[in-house]
Amino acid sequence: MQTKSVRFAFLKDGIYYFTRRVPSDLRTHYGTDRISFSLRTKSAREAEARGLVHAIKLDEFWFKLRMNGGQVPGSHRLLDDEERTRKPSPTVLEAKDLYLRLKGVGRPKTFHMGADRAVEYLVAASGNKALLAYTKSDATAFRDALYARKLSTSSVERVMTTIKAIVAFVMSESGITAPNPFAGVYLNRQEKAEDRKPIPLPVIRVVQAKCREIDDDLRWLIALISDTGLRLSEAVGLAVSDVQLNSSIPHLVVQPHAWRSLKTTASERLVPLTGEALWAAERIIEANSSGWAFPRYNRSERTNANSASAALNKWLGSYVPEKCVVHSFRHSLRDRLRAVECPSDVVDAIGGWTTIGEGQGYGQGYPLAVKLKWLQMI
Incomplete structure (x- = not known):
């Protein structure tokens, strides 16, 4: 019992x-x-x-x-595979539009262009699928397709990060709790990025002499960049009013415009004009009758820096070493300033590079006279 x-x-x-x-x-x-x-x-x-x-x-x-394997908290709200397949989700093109509409407010054009380009690559590789239809195999195949386009690992990572952000954001906005298939995709980060070569100083002098000899707007653009280290888009998008020759220290005002944004907040700066850059600025003012320093590349709503890059690199190819391009002048300027032992934060201030450190955001920055002193030394 x-x-x-x-x-x-x-x-x-x-x-x-x-x-x-x-x-x-x-x-x-x-x-x-x-x-x-x-x-x-x-x-x-x-x-x-x-x-x-x-x-x-x-x-x-x-x-x-x-x-x-039994009852877990909230298990009654889980969707089975059939229910997930039936649950509607936006396509990646619809997701991109929503992402840009909500996250793209006030962001530069490059933000929108990056999202457009990344989604264009994904659609070309895997089609315009609903977000829930993409799988991890789609993500790895997309990665391989990007490498097949001869993109560097850093470029592949940038594209994959953009897609991952779009998918994560729109899934969250749509109340979709499925895993993000583009998260955790392996990239070979051990691959060394190809170095951009600076142009040797003797070659710069030869190119600058040729610019004076030909004396047209394309050569003024090269001369301007060669002794200021401006990014090509910064120089091409200058307004005539940005060229300040009547100041006690002739200089350029690098600032955002409706037709050309800047890469970072540190890019907004004043750059003294010396050497061949001063000559080029004088020629621009003498010959210009429009509001732009380089009107041929500003005939639409946006500065066409890509067209300028193609034209300049084609001409430079006959004078500079292999793998050197117009952007190499910017690398060369940093080396030239290093050679005269210019402090790195002054170099950053001249070139518009971001200086690391909390204190760098305080004060007005280096005055023109300090920047001029170091530029005159090179």
């Missing part, structure tokens, strides 16, 4: 046996609805202690069963 005084036990032929009913939600894990076995004792006190130990162990085991 079943004992009333000992928990989790009953007495049979003078021996106590453990007994516990299997919970109904875990019944599929067992071949019976009740667990029972001998506690190997005739003592009620020992049977009580041993039964309690077994009951506690069972409760812990059943809890793990429920967490791993």
Whole structure:
């Protein structure tokens, strides 16, 4: 007969046996609805202690069963595969439009162009699918397709990061809890990026002499960049009013315009005009009758720096070493300033590079006279 005084036990032929009913939600894990076995004792006190130990162990085991394969918190709200397939989700093109509409407010054109380009690459590789239709294999195939385009690892990483951000943002906005297939895709970050070569100073002098000899707007542009280190887009997008020749220190005002934004906030700066850059600025003012320093590349709403790059690099190819391009003048300027031991934060101020450090955001920065001193030394 079943004992009333000992928990989790009953007495049979003078021996106590453990007994516990299997919970109904875990019944599929067992071949019976009740667990029972001998506690190997005739003592009620020992049977009580041993039964309690077994009951506690069972409760812990059943809890793990429920967490791993049984009932988990919120499991009734999970979608099965069929429900997920039926649940509508935006296509990647729709996702991009939503992403730019919400996240692109006040962002530069490059932000929009980067999203457009990344999604264009994805659609070309895997098609314009609904977000839930993309798989991890689609993501890795997309990565391989980017490498097949001869993009560097840094460029592949930039594109993949953009796609991952678009998908994550729109999934969150749409209430979709599925994993992001573009997260955690392996990239070979050990691959060394190809160095951009600076142009040797003797070659710069030869190019500058040729610029004076030909004396047209393309050569003025090269001469201007060669002794200021401006980015090509910064120089091409200058307004005539940005060229300040009547100042006590002739200089350029590098600032954002409606037709040309700047890369970073540090890009906004004043750059003294010396050497061939001063000559080029004087020629620009003498010959210009429009509001732009280089009107041929500003005939639409946006500065066409790509067209300028193609024209300048084609001409430079006959004078500069292999792998050197118009952007190499910017690398050369940094080396030239290093050669005269110019402080790195002054170099950054001249070239519009971001200087690391909390204190760099305080004050007005270096005055023109300090920048001029170092530029005159090179």
